[in-house]
Amino acid sequence: MLEISFVRNEAAQVVSRLKIKNFDASMLVEQIIAVDVRRRNIQKSLDETLAQSNQLAREIGTLYKQGKQSEADLLKTRTSELKNLSKSLQDDMDACSLEQEKLLVLLPNLPHEGVPAGKSSTDNEVMLSEGKIPQLSENALPHWELAKKYDLIDFECGSKISGAGFPVYKGKGARLQRALIAFFLDEAVAAGYTEYQPPLLVNEASAYATGQLPDKDGQMYHATVDNLYLIPTAEVPITNIFRDMILRSDELPAKCTAYSACFRREAGSYGKDVRGLNRLHQFDKVEIVQVVQPHNSYIVLEEMAMHVTGLIRKLELPFRMLKLCGGDMSFASALTYDMEVYSAAQERWLEVSSVSNFATFQSNRMKLRVRTPDGKLTLAHTLNGSALALPRIVAALLENHQEKDGIRIPKALQPYTGFDFIG
RNA sequence: GGAGAGAUGGCCGAGUGGUCGAAGGCGCACGCCUGGAAAGUGUGUAUACCUCACAAGGGUAUCGAGGGUUCGAAUCCCUCUCUCUCCGCCA
Numbered sequence: 210m211l212e213i214s215f216v217r218n219e220a221a222q223v224v225s226r227l228k229i230k231n232f233d234a235s236m237l238v239e240q241i242i243a244v245d246v247r248r249r250n251i252q253k254s255l256d257e258t259l260a261q262s263n264q265l266a267r268e269i270g271t272l273y274k275q276g277k278q279s280e281a282d283l284l285k286t287r288t289s290e291l292k293n294l295s296k297s298l299q300d301d302m303d304a305c306s307l308e309q310e311k312l313l314v315l316l317p318n319l320p321h322e323g324v325p326a327g328k329s330s331t332d333n334e335v336m337l338s339e340g341k342i343p344q345l346s347e348n349a350l351p352h353w354e355l356a357k358k359y360d361l362i363d364f365e366c367g368s369k370i371s372g373a374g375f376p377v378y379k380g381k382g383a384r385l386q387r388a389l390i391a392f393f394l395d396e397a398v399a400a401g402y403t404e405y406q407p408p409l410l411v412n413e414a415s416a417y418a419t420g421q422l423p424d425k426d427g428q429m430y431h432a433t434v435d436n437l438y439l440i441p442t443a444e445v446p447i448t449n450i451f452r453d454m455i456l457r458s459d460e461l462p463a464k465c466t467a468y469s470a471c472f473r474r475e476a477g478s479y480g481k482d483v484r485g486l487n488r489l490h491q492f493d494k495v496e497i498v499q500v501v502q503p504h505n506s507y508i509v510l511e512e513m514a515m516h517v518t519g520l521i522r523k524l525e526l527p528f529r530m531l532k533l534c535g536g537d538m539s540f541a542s543a544l545t546y547d548m549e550v551y552s553a554a555q556e557r558w559l560e561v562s563s564v565s566n567f568a569t570f571q572s573n574r575m576k577l578r579v580r581t582p583d584g585k586l587t588l589a590h591t592l593n594g595s596a597l598a599l600p601r602i603v604a605a606l607l608e609n610h611q612e613k614d615g616i617r618i619p620k621a622l623q624p625y626t627g628f629d630f631i632g
Numbered sequence: 633g634g635a636g637a638g639a640u641g642g643c644c645g646a647g648u649g650g651u652c653g654a655a656g657g658c659g660c661a662c663g664c665c666u667g668g669a670a671a672g673u674g675u676g677u678a679u680a681c682c683u684c685a686c687a688a689g690g691g692u693a694u695c696g697a698g699g700g701u702u703c704g705a706a707u708c709c710c711u712c713u714c715u716c717u718c719c720g721c722c723a
Contacts, residue, residue, distance in 0.1 A: 252681070253683075257692090274650085
């Protein structure tokens with residue numbers, strides 16, 4: 210959520226910068242400012258009215274103490290009018306604030322200056338492209354066939370137990386999952402992140418703070434009896450650790466990492482994109498999150514992106530790094546890098562990580578602030594990224610490293626799997 | 633799930649209707665003291681919004697959240713949330 214003071218003072222800038230995201234904000238900004246003017250006028254009258262009744266109450270108190278009953282009673286007659294007035298003003302004020310908030314959350318985050326214009330994923334900028342795309346033999350298999358052949362993943366069994374999109378990992382397949390999680394966590398800890406184990410179900414306030422609510426309501430599983438949401442990413446509980454906090458500047462950067470299962474309804478997805486591990490309702494992911502001071506958040510974004518590319522490199526997978534164009538960026542992001550690995554048998558790029566700087570967009574919603582050394586309060590910047598999402602990594606690992614009679618495990622992973630070959 | 637106790641500022645902790653945004657202590661910041669430090673000592677130390685130059689000054693709100701009683705509530709009443717203790721259940 211953008212700050213109201215910013216929208217008020219920089220309305221033109223808000224509108225022009227959101228054009229990069231193909232978002233026409235002119236009407237919305239106009240409405241917001243109109244409500245803001247109304248709100249401030251109401252507050253002015255409300256404050257005046259309350260000041261009067263406070264003053265009156267003080268006088269009445271003094272008169273009682275002096276034993277001047279009748280004079281006090283006389284003053285009392287004046288209070289009911291003020292009370293009615295302040296009550297109705299308060300109602301107006303509440304309605305106005307609510308409306309303003311409702312409108313304000315409809316505004317996407319402003320894209321960073323470096324974000325290229327564009328409509329869709331085809332307009333993303335390739336920043337980096339690395340690794341050799343393997344030349345597979347004629348009878349190379351896609352990962353879902355490999356998973357079956359080597360008895361690593363049972364999709365049908367998962368369907369029986371839960372439904373499509375809930376695979377059952379088995380034997381070396383299950384061990385590979387555990388190995389990847391441990392590997393990613395160890396790498397993050399080595400890079401200075403503190404490991405967390407967050408709750409997998411969160412309340413409404415948390416889902417709202419990171420922006421899943423209200424806009425992505427239908428994408429989360431909702432346990433309605435207890436009004437809890439299954440997390441779509443560990444970003445939600447981890448970032449919410451810092452909700453309603455004022456941090457000292459020496460407590461930053463706060464670097465957190467967490468493994469979690471992630472749950473996504475993926476409403477509306479279908480077709481070959483969802484085949485095998487490409488898109489699931491439940492999957493595993495290690496997330497990295499940073500809370501930083503505003504001045505260096507973009508440097509930190511680069512650093513986080515490098516951490517992610519380092520992981521992919523160690524897994525010996527061909528990848529590319531994209532800077533997302535305005536049209537392909539998420540609502541809350543100011544700048545996003547996507548990492549894609551090449552899945553050789555499917556002959557397509559798969560997104561395995563998305564690293565974003567949200568600047569103050571999340572911190573404003575969740576009132577996350579830093580006190581700078583000179584005593585001033587300012588909103589912190591939040592960033593996060595997948596490091597990494599497992600399923601597509603597994604897909605690429607199986608497909609790219611397949612050989613005639615099995616699958617080779619990259620060296621970096623071998624200490625974690627305990628085997629170097631799946632055959 | 634049943635019974636009880638509680639929730640006050642960064643922390644501890646006073647405060648049962650009146651000028652309380654809140655005593656006192658700790659912590660923190662700055663100053664004095666000191667050769668330097670400790671001790672001592674003085675001052676300051678919540679947040680949001682409005683007014684306004686994001687200054688000073690002023691106003692309003694906030695003592696878990698929401699509602700109510702009252703001229704006036706941290707203090708009384710109601711609802712909810714959370715924490716703790718005991719019992720039950722349980723990986």
